[in-house]
Structure formats: structure tokens, C-alpha cells
Amino acid sequence: MGNYVCSQCRGPAVFRMRHHRLAFCQPHYLEWFIEQTARVIEKYHMFAPTDRILVAVSGGKDSLALWDVLWRLGYQADGLYINLGISSQEGDYSNESQRYAKDFAGQNGLRLHVVDILQQYGESIPQFASRSQRGRIKPCGVCGLVKRHVMNRVARDEGYDVLTTAHNLDDEAAVLMSNTMAWQVDLLQRQYPVLPAEDGFVRKAKPFCRFYERETAAYSLLRGIEYEEEECPFSVGSKQLVYKDMLNKMEETTPGIKMNFYAGFLNARSAGYFSPQNKADNEQSRELHRCPTCGQPTASDGACAFCRLVKAA
Numbered sequence: 627m628g629n630y631v632c633s634q635c636r637g638p639a640v641f642r643m644r645h646h647r648l649a650f651c652q653p654h655y656l657e658w659f660i661e662q663t664a665r666v667i668e669k670y671h672m673f674a675p676t677d678r679i680l681v682a683v684s685g686g687k688d689s690l691a692l693w694d695v696l697w698r699l700g701y702q703a704d705g706l707y708i709n710l711g712i713s714s715q716e717g718d719y720s721n722e723s724q725r726y727a728k729d730f731a732g733q734n735g736l737r738l739h740v741v742d743i744l745q746q747y748g749e750s751i752p753q754f755a756s757r758s759q760r761g762r763i764k765p766c767g768v769c770g771l772v773k774r775h776v777m778n779r780v781a782r783d784e785g786y787d788v789l790t791t792a793h794n795l796d797d798e799a800a801v802l803m804s805n806t807m808a809w810q811v812d813l814l815q816r817q818y819p820v821l822p823a824e825d826g827f828v829r830k831a832k833p834f835c836r837f838y839e840r841e842t843a844a845y846s847l848l849r850g851i852e853y854e855e856e857e858c859p860f861s862v863g864s865k866q867l868v869y870k871d872m873l874n875k876m877e878e879t880t881p882g883i884k885m886n887f888y889a890g891f892l893n894a895r896s897a898g899y900f901s902p903q904n905k906a907d908n909e910q911s912r913e914l915h916r917c918p919t920c921g922q923p924t925a926s927d928g929a930c931a932f933c934r935l936v937k938a939a
């Protein structure tokens with residue numbers, strides 16, 4: 627770490643953040659990271675100390691770091707691992723990831739819900755995808771649909787007040803860029819660090835949305851969290867990764883540009899730039915019904931997209 631010293635204690639620093647003009651030794655970085663998370667939770671009124679929190683856990687560095695920070699802050703935070711039934715050339719991606727999530731829960735005395743998609747619904751994500759799209763495209767669309775359904779169902783059935791995900795600044799900036807390039811105003815309206823519970827959807831919060839990915843990675847590393855290092859094999863070549871690469875290149879020459887892009891958007895959104903002009907039009911376009919099979923909200927008149935997918939299995 628060169629000659630950098632900790633901004634707190636002036637001892638040797640192990641991690642430096644150019645855009646913040648800060649460097650820290652290990653204990654002070656861990657402390658800073660937890661404090662910053664607490665600030666974001668407060669700033670966006672994400673949840674209260676008494677709320678029951680469900681943490682979506684993938685077994686990777688970000689989600690285990692989020693679970694770690696939330697229980698250290700004293701929150702009642704349980705995990706949810708969704709086994710997607712995905713394998714890669716390197717090995718059994720989903721089962722390996724589940725093992726990391728289970729080990730983390732066991733080591734810290736935390737409660738983990740596990741939903742195994744193959745066992746519960748008869749097909750894995752790749753099987754669902756190859757049938758519904760005849761193998762033409764990646765399974766990410768189907769995967770997103772299934773994960774959203776299962777996360778909302780578990781959160782509501784088990785009485786959680788809020789569902790948290792570990793999306794970081796790199797994720798949010800990439801999604802923002804994607805939505806902006808296509809001017810998807812409806813998606814821009816819904817991109818925010820916290821979304822209130824509505825129409826049968828549980829409240830959702832992203833307490834890591836203002837951390838760079840390298841900052842969450844540093845937290846896991848310096849905390850000694852063991853996590854699945856392999857990425858999902860279907861993530862290779864995704865549109866989100868392309869945008870992440872572009873933003874990383876921009877960040878190299880202009881430190882802080884990613885944060886400015888995202889924070890500037892949040893300010894504009896708060897100022898009403900992405901609010902629907904006509905509230906009635908917006909409500910109508912989002913008019914939701916109850917799925918007759920699972921009871922979850924859906925925009926379609928009959929069964930929801932998830933139940934149609936499972937029924938066809």
C-alpha cells in the first residue's frame with residue numbers, strides 16, 4: 627500500500643479510496659464500512675431497529691458482507707439462499723455457493739432459509755430457460771423472474787418487513803446506464819435505494835448502493851469472510867458486464883465519476899425529474915391483480931408469469 631497512512635490512526639494503511647481521499651488500516655476500514663452502511667440505512671429510511679430483515683444471499687462476497695454488517699449493527703437479519711441448480715465447467719456452482727452461505731450462517735449462529743428450485747418446482751433454472759426460450763438466449767431473464775417471485779414469497783410468508791439485496795454502486799451505475807441508454811423512464815422511476823411495500827410487494831432496500839464493488843470486496847477480504855469466488859457462468863458477456871467495464875475505464879481517468887453519475891441521478895429523481903406527469907396514467911399502467919394460483923401481484927389478467935412458467939414444466 628505504498629506510503630499511505632490510515633486517515634484515523636496514522637498507522638500503515640491497507641486500503642485506499644482515491645475518490646474519498648481516505649486510506650485505512652484494517653480495523654479502521656472495517657469500522658468505517660459499518661458506519662457508512664448505517665448512514666445509508668438512515669439516510670434513505672430503509673428500516674428501523676425492530677424490523678425483521680431478510681437478506682438475499684448468493685454465497686458471494688457482496689451478499690455475505692451485507693449479512694455480516696447487518697447482524698453486527700444489531701439487526702434481526704435472516705438469510706435466504708435460492709439454489710438455482712446451475713453448474714459450470716469449474717464445478718457445481720449453485721451447490722458450492724449454498725455451502726458458503728450455510729457455513730457463514732453456522733459460524734455466526736444465523737438463520738438461513740434455503741429454497742431449492744429443482745426440488746421445489748421440478749426444474750432447474752437452465753432447464754426452465756432452455757424450454758421456455760428453446761435455448762436461444764441466456765437464462766438470466768427466467769432466473770430474474772424466479773428469484774423475484776421466490777424472494778417476495780418467502781419475505782411475505784415468513785413475515786419479514788423488508789428484503790435487502792447487496793447491489794453495490796457498480797451494479798446500480800451499470801443498471802442506470804442501461805436504463806438511460808434506452809430511456810426506459812418507467813425503470814428509472816423505480817430505481818432507488820429503497821422501494822416501499824405496495825400492492826403485495828414487500829419493501830426492498832439496497833444498503834450497499836453507495837459502495838464501490840472494490841470496497842465491498844475489501845470488506846469481505848479484511849473481515850476474513852469465505853465466499854464463492856466463481857461468478858455464475860451465465861454472467862459472462864452480459865450487457866451489465868459491458869456497462870461495468872465502460873464505467874471502470876471512465877473511473878480510471880476520472881475517479882469518482884461512477885458515484886457522481888449515480889448520486890446525480892438520485893438527486894434529479896428526488897427533484898421530480900422522473901416522476902410521472904400524469905399520476906392516473908402511471909397508476910393505470912401499473913394496475914396489478916392477484917395471481918389466482920399463487921396470490922402474488924401481477925400485471926396480467928390471469929396467472930402470473932412465474933406460475934405460467936412452472937405450470938408448463
Ligand code: SF4
Nearest residue numbers: 765766769858860861
Ligand atoms: S448471471 Fe443470470 S443466470 Fe446467473 S444468477 Fe445472475 S441472473 Fe441468474
Ligand SMILES: [Zn+2]
Nearest residue numbers: 632635651654
Ligand atoms: Zn487505523
Ligand SMILES: [Zn+2]
Nearest residue numbers: 917920930933
Ligand atoms: Zn402466480
